[in-house]
Amino acid sequence: MEEKIKQLRNLLVEISDLRNTASVLEWDQRTYMPSGGAEGRGNQLALLRRLVHERETSPELGKLLEDLKPFALSLDPDSDDARLVKVTARLYGKALRVTPKYILELNRVTSLGQQAWMEARAKSDFSIFRPHLEKVVALRREYASFFPEVEHPYDALLDDYEPNMKTADVKVIFDGLRPKQVELIRAIAGKPQVDDSFLHQPFDEKKQWDFGVEVVTRFGYDWKRGREDKATHPFSISFGINDVRITTRVNPDYLGSMLFGSMHECGHALYGMGCAPELDRTGLEGGASLALHESQSRMWENLVGRSLPFWECFHPRLQQVFPQLADIPLEKFYKGINRVQPSLIRVEADEATYNLHIMLRLEMEIALLEGSVTAGDLPQMWNQKMQEYLGVVPPDDARGVLQDIHWSTGDIGYFSTYALGNLVSVQLWEKVNQDIPDLTEQIRKGQFNTLLGWLGEKVHRHGAKFEPQELVQKVTGSKIDPEPYLRYLTKKYSQIYGL
Numbered sequence: 001m002e003e004k005i006k007q008l009r010n011l012l013v014e015i016s017d018l019r020n021t022a023s024v025l026e027w028d029q030r031t032y033m034p035s036g037g038a039e040g041r042g043n044q045l046a047l048l049r050r051l052v053h054e055r056e057t058s059p060e061l062g063k064l065l066e067d068l069k070p071f072a073l074s075l076d077p078d079s080d081d082a083r084l085v086k087v088t089a090r091l092y093g094k095a096l097r098v099t100p101k102y103i104l105e106l107n108r109v110t111s112l113g114q115q116a117w118m119e120a121r122a123k124s125d126f127s128i129f130r131p132h133l134e135k136v137v138a139l140r141r142e143y144a145s146f147f148p149e150v151e152h153p154y155d156a157l158l159d160d161y162e163p164n165m166k167t168a169d170v171k172v173i174f175d176g177l178r179p180k181q182v183e184l185i186r187a188i189a190g191k192p193q194v195d196d197s198f199l200h201q202p203f204d205e206k207k208q209w210d211f212g213v214e215v216v217t218r219f220g221y222d223w224k225r226g227r228e229d230k231a232t233h234p235f236s237i238s239f240g241i242n243d244v245r246i247t248t249r250v251n252p253d254y255l256g257s258m259l260f261g262s263m264h265e266c267g268h269a270l271y272g273m274g275c276a277p278e279l280d281r282t283g284l285e286g287g288a289s290l291a292l293h294e295s296q297s298r299m300w301e302n303l304v305g306r307s308l309p310f311w312e313c314f315h316p317r318l319q320q321v322f323p324q325l326a327d328i329p330l331e332k333f334y335k336g337i338n339r340v341q342p343s344l345i346r347v348e349a350d351e352a353t354y355n356l357h358i359m360l361r362l363e364m365e366i367a368l369l370e371g372s373v374t375a376g377d378l379p380q381m382w383n384q385k386m387q388e389y390l391g392v393v394p395p396d397d398a399r400g401v402l403q404d405i406h407w408s409t410g411d412i413g414y415f416s417t418y419a420l421g422n423l424v425s426v427q428l429w430e431k432v433n434q435d436i437p438d439l440t441e442q443i444r445k446g447q448f449n450t451l452l453g454w455l456g457e458k459v460h461r462h463g464a465k466f467e468p469q470e471l472v473q474k475v476t477g478s479k480i481d482p483e484p485y486l487r488y489l490t491k492k493y494s495q496i497y498g499l
Contacts, residue, residue, distance in 0.1 A: 020240055021048060023239055030233075053100055080284075097147060102146075109136060113132035113409070116128055124398035152167045152366075162290060163468065184489060188340045188352065195335075199255050207321050211317075215263060219300060219452070220448055225242045227245050228246045229245070230248065240280055240285065249261060257347075264347075265297065271293055274459075274461060284463040286463060292471060293421065309440050360382075360389050362415055379401045382394070429488070431476050
């Protein structure tokens, strides 16, 4: 059977290399490609995705997996080979359901859709993007039809990002979370507001960029295996464990966009770089799920990057880089970057309101899949739900329904993982603080090696070997649970706002 395992790995190397080649083209599309290249890029990506799909569904792969099933059952269930067979078999079964024609059409439509979204966002005109979104929604509903056994059509899409998580499971978690977060937000609203005006002034773009580079370097980002570029919507992307790239955007009049965006994407990249080398090019080199990925990005962005100990170290340096902050004391700065106020933009939302942004998107995506609303209904529905959930109404489409890139790339089913990642981040944070009692003091000194090492050992090195709930259980002792997150928010904002 060792020979068959070797054959399996060889097939997976080809699939991984083709997939990573397509990812390079996607990275270029979202960073440097001229807008006129959209159609050609769509054709190129469609070809590569078709080749990937052919190999993912090849009879040779299916025969190998069938032959290896008894062997895998005889192994330690947590061994690399046992997990390789199990995970690959699961993905093989899913890929067999999807037609090559669908793969080609989805890549063509989303390549054009991304360019239309960027133009629509720049012009704040949803009508430019609407016909493309209509095609994306139709295709994603078609995808759900390939899995007629699911309880809800949204389950089929969610499973791609959060294996074996059901729409009903997410609703239960969110239904328990929403009223408690709303209660906290209302309590905060009854207190004097903190001042963050000092964050909204001109900041030299090059200095912002350099400071962000300094921070993520201290976090442990390996510049020999990565780079940072600008993008309309920040993202991270991996071409293998030795080439994991990040992007950010710089607002010349607001420090938070670049700073916390870079921390966030760095968290994703550290996960990708930390995967065990023996899993590279096997299909297991990715994260366990998008929620686990978001737990890493939100941890570095919020639990580290918005913490008081972090700024006890970096506040003097920031004042040195930006003299206009010289008269802003540490406590005022800390409160300012953690100001709670319902806002328009998800990626710039505070921790207390962030999950509400996710919940309203989830409701809209479910409605799209059910067919109870159309793409043309979204701008009005978006504004209504923003008013209902957050008490604010976007003045234009760019700050409303067009603010996220996800629907243009076909990533319907993704959004709930952001909120789930918030929950997991705090579960992990409670555990890491138990295991590293002086972690706060290390962060206060700007030392992150021990934290990164713990995450590498407990989470990163496993890649996609374990299902998300399984991994969270192994590390923390329980499945995804909102209570630690609620405790964290309540404690933090009680101190900041004197609740």
